[in-house]
Amino acid sequence: MRILVATDAWHPQVNGVVRSIEALRREAADLGAEILPETPEGWPTVGLPTYPDIRLALVTASRLGPRIESLRPDHVHVATEGPMGLAARRHCLRVGRPFTTSYHTHFPDYLAARAPVPRAWSYAWLRRFHNAGCGTMVATATVAEDLGGRGFAHLMRWSRGVDHALFRPRDHAVLDLPRPIFLCVGRVAVEKNVEAFLKLALPGTKVVVGDGPARADLEVRYPAARFLGVRTGEALAEIYSSADVFVFPSRTDTFGNVMLEALASGLPVAAYPVPGPRDVLAGGDAGVMRDDLGDACRAALAVPRERARAFSLGYTWSASARQFIANVARAQADAAPRTAA
Known part of the structure; x- marks a missing residue:
C-alpha cells in the first residue's frame, strides 16, 4: 500500500508532527506500506506570521x-490544515478520491492566544475541513470526546510512540548545574505556556530546550534559567537523561511526544491535569499532575526513574504505525460504497 501524506510540518521544523511522520515512514515499511511525504520542500515558501522560521508552501490544488x-498512491492522508493540506484536500474532493486527515493541534486555542478570534469560528472552519474526509485521526480518547462533542465525525485513534534505543537512561550527565534540574523541552511560544514553568519557585535549576518567538523575551526576564536552544538526536537524549524532572506546562497540546521521550529517559513528568498529560500518564504513576504545577514538580522528584522508563515501554512506534495503517484500511472500506454510489 502506497500512502501519500500531505504535511505542512517538515524539516527543518522540530515538532511532534514531523517526528510522528518520520517514525511512521520508518515503521510502515516493515508492515508492507510505503509512506510518501508531500512537504513544502521543492515549493516556493513564505514565512508564517510570528513564526518566520516555519515556511509555508505557496501551492495550489491545480499544481x-x-x-x-x-505518484499513484493507494490512499491520501492530510496531516495538517495549512496550504499543503488544503491543496491536497481540495484535489481529493475535486477528483472524488477518498482521504483521511489527522488533528494534531488545538489551533483555536493557539489563535485565541494571539488574536480576538472566537473559538467557535475556528472550530467551525476545522470541522468543515476534517469532516470532508472519510476519517479524522486523533491521538487520545480525550481529544476524540471533545471533538465529537463539537460535531467532528468519523474520529479514529492514532496514538504515538518513542524511540527507546535513543531515549534511555544513561550513566553520565551532560548538565553540570545545581540540582535538582527541572527540564522543559518544546517550542518557546505563548501557547506552550513556558512562562508558567519559569515563574515557579523551585530549588536547583530550570532548563529550557527549544526555540521560538518568545525565547528572547523570556531569556531577559528569567536570567536564572538556562536556555539551550534547539537540540536533537543524541544531544537531546543526553539532556533528558541528565535532568531530574520533566516539566510539561502546556494546557493545549493534544498529546505531547516530549513526555514520552522524557519517560523513556527515566525522567518523571510534572504537568497540569489537562488533556494530553491525562491521556499519556493515565493508568500509571510515572508522573504527577496537579493544578499547582510547582507542587507537581516537587512531588515528581520522589518518582523512581525506573518506574518512568518502565511506563514508557507501553508506547512504541511500531504499534503506532499499525494503528495508522489499520485506520487507512478501515477508512477505505467505509468509503468504497459511497464512492461506488
Whole structure:
C-alpha cells in the first residue's frame, strides 16, 4: 500500500508532527506500506506570521494534483490544515478520491492566544475541513470526546510512540548545574505556556530546550534559567537523561511526544491535569499532575526513574504505525460504497 501524506510540518521544523511522520515512514515499511511525504520542500515558501522560521508552501490544488496522481498512491492522508493540506484536500474532493486527515493541534486555542478570534469560528472552519474526509485521526480518547462533542465525525485513534534505543537512561550527565534540574523541552511560544514553568519557585535549576518567538523575551526576564536552544538526536537524549524532572506546562497540546521521550529517559513528568498529560500518564504513576504545577514538580522528584522508563515501554512506534495503517484500511472500506454510489 502506497500512502501519500500531505504535511505542512517538515524539516527543518522540530515538532511532534514531523517526528510522528518520520517514525511512521520508518515503521510502515516493515508492515508492507510505503509512506510518501508531500512537504513544502521543492515549493516556493513564505514565512508564517510570528513564526518566520516555519515556511509555508505557496501551492495550489491545480499544481499539487498532478504530482499526487503521478505518484499513484493507494490512499491520501492530510496531516495538517495549512496550504499543503488544503491543496491536497481540495484535489481529493475535486477528483472524488477518498482521504483521511489527522488533528494534531488545538489551533483555536493557539489563535485565541494571539488574536480576538472566537473559538467557535475556528472550530467551525476545522470541522468543515476534517469532516470532508472519510476519517479524522486523533491521538487520545480525550481529544476524540471533545471533538465529537463539537460535531467532528468519523474520529479514529492514532496514538504515538518513542524511540527507546535513543531515549534511555544513561550513566553520565551532560548538565553540570545545581540540582535538582527541572527540564522543559518544546517550542518557546505563548501557547506552550513556558512562562508558567519559569515563574515557579523551585530549588536547583530550570532548563529550557527549544526555540521560538518568545525565547528572547523570556531569556531577559528569567536570567536564572538556562536556555539551550534547539537540540536533537543524541544531544537531546543526553539532556533528558541528565535532568531530574520533566516539566510539561502546556494546557493545549493534544498529546505531547516530549513526555514520552522524557519517560523513556527515566525522567518523571510534572504537568497540569489537562488533556494530553491525562491521556499519556493515565493508568500509571510515572508522573504527577496537579493544578499547582510547582507542587507537581516537587512531588515528581520522589518518582523512581525506573518506574518512568518502565511506563514508557507501553508506547512504541511500531504499534503506532499499525494503528495508522489499520485506520487507512478501515477508512477505505467505509468509503468504497459511497464512492461506488
